[in-house]
Amino acid sequence: MIKDSSIAPGFRGDINGLRAWAVLAVIFYHFGVPGFGGGFVGVDVFFVISGFLMTGIVVNGLERGGFSLLAFYLARARRILPALIVLCAVLLTLGWWVLLPLDYKALGAHAVSSLVFLSNIKFWREAGYFDAASHEKWLLHTWSLAVEWQFYLLLPVVLLGVWKWRPGRRGVVVVMVVGLLTSLALSVVVTSLRPTAAFYLLPTRAWEMLAGGLVFLLANRWALTARQRTVLEMAGIALVIGSIAGFAASSPWPGWRAMVPVIGTAAVLLAAQPASRWTGSSIAQWLGTRSYSLYLWHWPIVVALTYLEWQADSMAIVAGLVLTLVLGDLSYRLVEVPARVHLNRFRLGWGAAALLGTAIAMAAPGAAVFLKDGVTGRFASEIEVIEAEALNKNPRQGACHIGTGAGSPSCRFGGEQLRAIVMGDSHANAIVSAVAAATLSSKDGVMEWTSSGCPIMQGVKSTIFENWPCVDFINWAVREMKGISSEIPVVIVNRHGQYALGKNEGHGKSNIPEVYFSRQYATSDSEYLKEYGDHLTDTACQLALSRPVYLVRPIPELGTDVPKTARSMVWGQRTDASISLADYHQRNAFVLKAQDAARDRCGVKILDPLPYLCPDGRCIDVKNGRPIYYDDDHLSEYGNKLLIPMFAEMFRLNSGSSAGI
Known part of the structure; x- marks a missing residue:
């Protein structure tokens, strides 16, 4: 012994x-x-x-x-x-x-x-x-x-x-x-x-x-x-x-x-x-x-x-x-x-x-x-294909999507003739290539201004971070727009559900605001959501004074990491990550109301991805056996291409604008 x-x-x-x-x-x-x-x-x-x-x-x-x-x-x-x-x-x-x-x-x-x-x-x-x-x-x-x-x-x-x-x-x-x-x-x-x-x-x-x-x-x-x-x-x-x-x-x-x-x-x-x-x-x-x-x-x-x-x-x-x-x-x-x-x-x-x-x-x-x-x-190829979609994200994410700092690399996608600015958080970074692919000419392109975890609303403050770079980023973007032709539209994409209600991936507390304005709220009650919506509307209308503004309805947040559902397939199961339209509307009702208010008040245009991402009453996670998300809420480079028709219509409506830089 x-x-x-x-x-x-x-x-x-x-x-x-x-x-x-x-x-x-x-x-x-x-x-x-x-x-x-x-x-x-x-x-x-x-x-x-x-x-x-x-x-x-x-x-x-x-x-x-x-x-x-x-x-x-x-x-x-x-x-x-x-x-x-x-x-x-x-x-x-x-x-x-x-x-x-x-x-x-x-x-x-x-x-x-x-x-x-x-x-x-x-x-x-x-x-x-x-x-x-x-x-x-x-x-x-x-x-x-x-x-x-x-x-x-x-x-x-x-x-x-x-x-x-x-x-x-x-x-x-x-x-x-x-x-x-x-x-x-x-x-x-x-x-x-x-x-x-x-x-x-x-x-x-x-x-x-x-x-x-x-x-x-x-x-x-x-x-x-x-x-x-x-x-x-x-x-x-x-x-x-x-x-x-x-x-x-x-x-x-x-x-x-x-x-x-x-x-x-x-x-x-x-x-x-x-x-x-x-x-x-x-x-x-x-x-x-x-x-x-x-x-x-x-x-x-x-x-x-x-x-x-x-x-x-x-x-x-x-x-x-x-x-x-x-x-x-x-x-x-x-x-x-x-x-x-x-x-x-x-x-x-x-x-x-x-x-x-x-x-x-x-x-x-x-x-x-x-x-x-x-x-x-x-493992079987269909299993490994699902898992591999986790890597199919914006290939220029590291260079173009900033985590800290006031400015942006202002990356161009597509041709050199600027036709739109894509602005927002990581959800905007996830769809910018689809916007570029929807332009009307190979000479046309778009510019990315995105900052990690940053809702585009003036006066926003974080309940989590003391020195939050989002505020500086928004102020920088507003200044930079003054030097860009007023005919160039800005397309704003944000994950508002997370900022107002918390994440929905099964970790962290729900209905706990991550941002605030006049004062901090303990929960995401109706008073808080109204204040949030008012700031969303006011910011969009302020930007619309100088150029066309397009607000993209929230991308569905599935709450389940879609590529990782391949893990359950190893054991002979398949996790369905899709959600119902009713669930989508319940989580995002305050966002839709605020976006509609901006449309009615100041002519902001609304881009709705739901017809492309939520057919037959459900927001899908997979199309043709392949995930359309690279995690639980960001569209992959495969999935974002489903939105090309939506952005193509935007460019057709805005085709009268020929100016560029």
């Missing part, structure tokens, strides 16, 4: 029990268990613990005079890599049988980035308006492992340099305090400006680990009584629990808010209560010992529930939690412990070579899957 080598001399049960709190918080949060809306702070708890333990290892080694960088890195690799390699191997193997090419390609890329501990950078670069839902990335949780590993790489090098400059703990404390304050300040600033970068990257997370390191360095300076330790621990636990219950996914993170669980964790570490009722129970010790494997395996199970559309099924959630415990225990007993025991028997160089070779051997198939575009041909 292999002995559990994780119970090492100096083992602190309170830290192990604190790991249990952290991993349970993360797991319950990801499974959507009520009361754990801020469970993501468990990662922050892990960061502080890691900083405490790693600083202790390095400083103790330096004080003994026998610290080895290679031995430190190998010990960390022995702890992290074996279970991660097994997880990647299992996912890539199962993925061959159940994941369609696009999903399998993404898994391959994420496996490689996880194994080289760069997944935090990978997910940061993927994140954004057009990013796939986080619950569809099988290895998303490995971002935190990457952050920790990057910290592990830098910490001993920095401390070695400080130690040579000024031996002893005092110099280390000074450097770590400076590092903590710098990283914390950066975190606070970047969280408000670039929240995704702040969440994923080491510079804005390092302060959390440095906080743990400082607790280790300063702990012996205070002689605490037993009562003081008890009070300190209870205060720390209260801060951690308060963070779990009080914060939510909408809380900007990390920033200053992360100080709450970080200070709480630091307090528990400083209290050092080995027999605490909070951390010392047998259940807490069992969970804490297996926390790494539990963390590794819980997230793929959460993703699997999403793939199977069981994420809201209470019985499926319970089964997922039980499976997490089973797989976490098996991974700990059959992978973590044996790997550490056997790798400890190797000489330093051989152990490093064995781990590196195994990691490369696992990364190679992941890279091959990515380079082979997910290995097409494993």
